Amino acid sequence: MRSFKSNRTPIPKQADAFGNGYDHLSGNWLTFYSIASKFSHKAKPDERDDLLHDIxxxxxxxxxxxxxxPFTEAAMYRIASRTQALYWRKRYRIDNGLTCGDCSKAQRQKCKENWLFSACPKAVKLESLNKPVIDDEGNTTELGDLIADDRALDLDAWLDANTFLLQCPDRLIAIAEKRRDGLPLDETERRYINRFRKREQKKLFSDVPFSPVFATNTVGASAMPANCG
Structure with missing residues (x-):
C-alpha cells in the first residue's frame, strides 16, 4: 500500500502558558534567574515580576x-536578599510616608524591642475618599466631596464682579473690551477712562478722615504740618 508523507512544516511547540520564559536562559543569566526566583515570591503578588527583574x-x-x-553564589544570594530588603523599604515608604531610616536610633531600638513595625507611630495614615463623614447635624458626606477644588467658581467674587459691571456705563465696558482684545484706545477714550478713574478715587478716599502729617526739623526743636506753605 502506497503511503503519503506530509510536507507541512511542523508547528513549534508553544511555551507553557504558566511560565515566564526565563527557564530558557543559559549561562550566568540562568543562574541569576534561579537565585532571583527564590526571592521574588516574597513581594506583593502584583509586584513579584518587578522584584524578579530588579534582582x-x-x-x-x-x-x-x-x-x-570571583562572583560566588553566596555573594549572589546576599545581593538578592539586600535587593528584596530595599524593595520592602521602598514599599513601606510609599504606604506610610517614611522608613525606619527617618527615625532616631533610640526610636528604632524601641520599635525593635516592642515589634512596632506593623503599627508605626509616625506612619502616615491613609483614608479612602469614599469614607463617610458625619457632621454635627447628622448629615453624611463622602470624604472626597469635602476636599476643596481650586477650579471651583468663587460665587462671592462672581457676584461682586457682576454687581460692579451692572453699575458701569456702557461706554466704559466697551473700552474695557477693547483693552481685553488688545486694541489701542484713541485719545477720547483715554481721557474718558482717566476721568472715570479720578472719580472713583475720590469716592474711595471720601470716607477717609484727614490727618495732617507733621514734619520735624533736623534738631527736633519744632514741628509743623507738612502741608503748610
Missing amino acids: IITLADVERNNGHH
Whole structure:
C-alpha cells in the first residue's frame, strides 16, 4: 500500500502558558534567574515580576563591574536578599510616608524591642475618599466631596464682579473690551477712562478722615504740618 508523507512544516511547540520564559536562559543569566526566583515570591503578588527583574538586573550589574574577582553564589544570594530588603523599604515608604531610616536610633531600638513595625507611630495614615463623614447635624458626606477644588467658581467674587459691571456705563465696558482684545484706545477714550478713574478715587478716599502729617526739623526743636506753605 502506497503511503503519503506530509510536507507541512511542523508547528513549534508553544511555551507553557504558566511560565515566564526565563527557564530558557543559559549561562550566568540562568543562574541569576534561579537565585532571583527564590526571592521574588516574597513581594506583593502584583509586584513579584518587578522584584524578579530588579534582582536579575542588580546581579548582572554587579557581575559586570566585578572585574576579575570571583562572583560566588553566596555573594549572589546576599545581593538578592539586600535587593528584596530595599524593595520592602521602598514599599513601606510609599504606604506610610517614611522608613525606619527617618527615625532616631533610640526610636528604632524601641520599635525593635516592642515589634512596632506593623503599627508605626509616625506612619502616615491613609483614608479612602469614599469614607463617610458625619457632621454635627447628622448629615453624611463622602470624604472626597469635602476636599476643596481650586477650579471651583468663587460665587462671592462672581457676584461682586457682576454687581460692579451692572453699575458701569456702557461706554466704559466697551473700552474695557477693547483693552481685553488688545486694541489701542484713541485719545477720547483715554481721557474718558482717566476721568472715570479720578472719580472713583475720590469716592474711595471720601470716607477717609484727614490727618495732617507733621514734619520735624533736623534738631527736633519744632514741628509743623507738612502741608503748610
